[in-house]
Amino acid sequence: xxxxxxxxxxxxxxxxxxxxxxHRYMLRAGMIRQATSGIYSWLPMxxxxxxxxxxIIREEQNRAGAQEIxxxxxxxxxxxxxxxxYDDYGKEMLRIEDRHGRDMLYGPTNEEMVTEIFANAVKSxxxxxxxxxxxxxxxxxxxxxxxxxxxxxxxxxxxxxSFDIDFEASKAAYNRMFVAYxxxxxxxxxxxxxxxxxxxxxxGDLSHxxxxxxxxxxSEVFCHSDFLEKASPSxxxxxSGDLQxxxxxxxxxxxxxxxxxxxxxxEGSVPEDKRMQCRGIEVGHIFHFGTKYSExxxxxxxxxxxxxxxxxxxxxxxxxxxxLGAIIEASHDENGIIWPEAVAPYQVGLxxxxxxxxxxxxxxxxxxxxxxxxxxxxxxxxxxxxAGAKFKDMDLIGLPWQMVIGPRGLKNGVVxxxxxxxxxxxELTLEAALSKLGL
Amino acid sequence: xxxxxxxxxxxxxxxxxxxxxxHRYMLRAGMIRQATSGIYSWLPMxxxxxxxxxxIIREEQNRAGAQEIxxxxxxxxxxxxxxxxYDDYGKEMLRIEDRHGRDMLYGPTNEEMVTEIFANAVKSxxxxxxxxxxxxxxxxxxxxxxxxxxxxxxxxxxxxxSFDIDFEASKAAYNRMFVAYxxxxxxxxxxxxxxxxxxxxxxGDLSHxxxxxxxxxxSEVFCHSDFLEKASPSxxxxxSGDLQxxxxxxxxxxxxxxxxxxxxxxEGSVPEDKRMQCRGIEVGHIFHFGTKYSExxxxxxxxxxxxxxxxxxxxxxxxxxxxLGAIIEASHDENGIIWPEAVAPYQVGLxxxxxxxxxxxxxxxxxxxxxxxxxxxxxxxxxxxxAGAKFKDMDLIGLPWQMVIGPRGLKNGVVxxxxxxxxxxxELTLEAALSKLGL
Numbered sequence: 001x002x003x004x005x006x007x008x009x010x011x012x013x014x015x016x017x018x019x020x021x022x023h024r025y026m027l028r029a030g031m032i033r034q035a036t037s038g039i040y041s042w043l044p045m046x047x048x049x050x051x052x053x054x055x056i057i058r059e060e061q062n063r064a065g066a067q068e069i070x071x072x073x074x075x076x077x078x079x080x081x082x083x084x085x086y087d088d089y090g091k092e093m094l095r096i097e098d099r100h101g102r103d104m105l106y107g108p109t110n111e112e113m114v115t116e117i118f119a120n121a122v123k124s125x126x127x128x129x130x131x132x133x134x135x136x137x138x139x140x141x142x143x144x145x146x147x148x149x150x151x152x153x154x155x156x157x158x159x160x161x162s163f164d165i166d167f168e169a170s171k172a173a174y175n176r177m178f179v180a181y182x183x184x185x186x187x188x189x190x191x192x193x194x195x196x197x198x199x200x201x202x203x204g205d206l207s208h209x210x211x212x213x214x215x216x217x218x219s220e221v222f223c224h225s226d227f228l229e230k231a232s233p234s235x236x237x238x239x240s241g242d243l244q245x246x247x248x249x250x251x252x253x254x255x256x257x258x259x260x261x262x263x264x265x266x267e268g269s270v271p272e273d274k275r276m277q278c279r280g281i282e283v284g285h286i287f288h289f290g291t292k293y294s295e296x297x298x299x300x301x302x303x304x305x306x307x308x309x310x311x312x313x314x315x316x317x318x319x320x321x322x323x324l325g326a327i328i329e330a331s332h333d334e335n336g337i338i339w340p341e342a343v344a345p346y347q348v349g350l351x352x353x354x355x356x357x358x359x360x361x362x363x364x365x366x367x368x369x370x371x372x373x374x375x376x377x378x379x380x381x382x383x384x385x386x387a388g389a390k391f392k393d394m395d396l397i398g399l400p401w402q403m404v405i406g407p408r409g410l411k412n413g414v415v416x417x418x419x420x421x422x423x424x425x426x427e428l429t430l431e432a433a434l435s436k437l438g439l
Numbered sequence: 440x441x442x443x444x445x446x447x448x449x450x451x452x453x454x455x456x457x458x459x460x461x462h463r464y465m466l467r468a469g470m471i472r473q474a475t476s477g478i479y480s481w482l483p484m485x486x487x488x489x490x491x492x493x494x495i496i497r498e499e500q501n502r503a504g505a506q507e508i509x510x511x512x513x514x515x516x517x518x519x520x521x522x523x524x525y526d527d528y529g530k531e532m533l534r535i536e537d538r539h540g541r542d543m544l545y546g547p548t549n550e551e552m553v554t555e556i557f558a559n560a561v562k563s564x565x566x567x568x569x570x571x572x573x574x575x576x577x578x579x580x581x582x583x584x585x586x587x588x589x590x591x592x593x594x595x596x597x598x599x600x601s602f603d604i605d606f607e608a609s610k611a612a613y614n615r616m617f618v619a620y621x622x623x624x625x626x627x628x629x630x631x632x633x634x635x636x637x638x639x640x641x642x643g644d645l646s647h648x649x650x651x652x653x654x655x656x657x658s659e660v661f662c663h664s665d666f667l668e669k670a671s672p673s674x675x676x677x678x679s680g681d682l683q684x685x686x687x688x689x690x691x692x693x694x695x696x697x698x699x700x701x702x703x704x705x706e707g708s709v710p711e712d713k714r715m716q717c718r719g720i721e722v723g724h725i726f727h728f729g730t731k732y733s734e735x736x737x738x739x740x741x742x743x744x745x746x747x748x749x750x751x752x753x754x755x756x757x758x759x760x761x762x763l764g765a766i767i768e769a770s771h772d773e774n775g776i777i778w779p780e781a782v783a784p785y786q787v788g789l790x791x792x793x794x795x796x797x798x799x800x801x802x803x804x805x806x807x808x809x810x811x812x813x814x815x816x817x818x819x820x821x822x823x824x825x826a827g828a829k830f831k832d833m834d835l836i837g838l839p840w841q842m843v844i845g846p847r848g849l850k851n852g853v854v855x856x857x858x859x860x861x862x863x864x865x866e867l868t869l870e871a872a873l874s875k876l877g878l
Contacts, residue, residue, distance in 0.1 A: 009560035036515035072593045076475035091538045099530045099580045121448035141538045
């Protein structure tokens, strides 16, 4: 993409309304614009990253055997009256009346709806297990939206729902999502730590929040530093096999949010030099809730004995739009964003130092064609502006590599290649630079 | 995908609520389920087709130079007060009050919002032309939703908005979308005919509806039969060149909906044996509206003389979810859907006639692996049900090819290959059958 044609309205100044770095950088890098409190439009570069994050989540959900559906944003209130949550949910639920006076709502989550879809279609244990997920916009009318996409009102979320014949099978479904989440966050360039979460009236130990560490995190967390080095399950992990050993391995060392923190347990089980007390951001939550929804919503199947029994369910969420903020909170410096390769909007930024120099423009145009032909996604700064402005914008945008071409270098047969993360700059021949980028 | 594991709840009976064939087949083929009046959930196979249609639309928008953004579903009412449409829009607009009593709405369209985004970012003619589009869920509170996804309340739509410095440039933008639409519908396996549409108070001739012919169409149309044979622009059409000759070619012969129909013009310009009077479904609409929104919303830029002028705009819609219904209306028979190759959920359906026969199961499993390895998207009916039920489901689902394997054929070294569209069945060696599928 040529920057001269791209819709990328970067900002030089920090917007006053943005309190945290991810919000500031997403606005400044032209990724999002606020439509109204807690509601954002995604501009081309922000949307590109959002789609990459979404696709990685989708691939790992599919790999783990979940099947994608898409439920609507607007739901009838009657569904929620059936589960009893319509009155319970409070003011966070955006309630709507349609032209015929029927009560509707903008879905904040989908347990009721997916359970109804399942209940109307599946009648026998032979059709289990099932895991249905969707990636859809949701709405929670936060009383005080803030932190950009980290705590918005309209937000993009992946939510999966598992249906199983009994607790044991439901636990296996839970484990599949546990492992899929480890893989998902690893691929996103994040180290997410599963921490035991409150299971409320359901009880048991099948609820985990996945939390990444960042100074601006919303909650205090306590964990063993070994988590930082742990290897995630590989892409050939066998989802039809027993995943309990992996789950045990990841839950056997201490990790807790302040809500679940017990000082004695932490200090008793973690050596002093391994104790980490820091701040974290929740990016995923998995939860087993048994028959809480299947009973009121009538999701019963025949078991192998011919009895009609309610299915055991779990739900598994990842905040997709929130993840963009979380990634930036975890990966940035004072000059801007530092995108992990897997979700970078473009792999390389090509800077023409002197757009009006014919030879320089020709060299850059040729290189841009070469990148396109090789399938390397390149953002080409062909604008007629100062070198300083171009460097600043490119650092702010945070692509993994910058290739800088100017008239002087061209004369000497060299280009400059900069790694955004390390800051390392090298003068190389074009061939050597391309080979560093894998071409 | 193995059908035994797939969430594909097909129905044997025609649902009584469905009046038209696309609605019936989408329900029966397990593509959608109604959540409430005019609001649908998309099950895995329906979503798969929806995404394919969406992707073709996206590719052709990008090719024509449009840039994808994503605006939220919920909009503040103040935006619409600025344009004057908040009071005008009537009961089709879903109006919402948030917890703080602020007026909001579920966007039925996005002229106001995109104009505001543009106006805040672009200040000079040098940054034009721009075309921003998004593919997002919208809501129109139809008084009587019907025909499934053809006239739903929550619907998926691509809407693009062009911004140009003057009428001439805006007309070129219009022509790019005109050509992109011809290509899009062609790729979707549809023949869409551009028909002049009412421009209202704006005047001029820059408004076209794209209409496909189908017996169940909502409106009566009159056109020259030459449209059926016209070649669409090829993929290497030059969007930076002059597209007027293509637009002229496609608008020089007669086509009109009943709203715009003039008997004398039709009969005067079309020879009797070329006159078609039939029913049509609107699948796209493009519209130039000049400064209608840029003036009230303050979208002004400096022109080359240094004057501040309102930009010229157009909008360009395609009903993405509606297209699935339209494709089925245009392509089906009494047994079910007949998907055009480009949007078929799977390319081939593999039917194991006898799931309990070990040799047969092994042959089918091997073939399924082979399809997967070759990147052929295959739906494998490995269920232990009757051959008759399998044939019926596969015809209903409407994949382009069916490959049938049974114990008897295996003994003779042959499989049956059926083309869903022509109904032609052949007994072939496995090698010959695979080579027919391009393997």
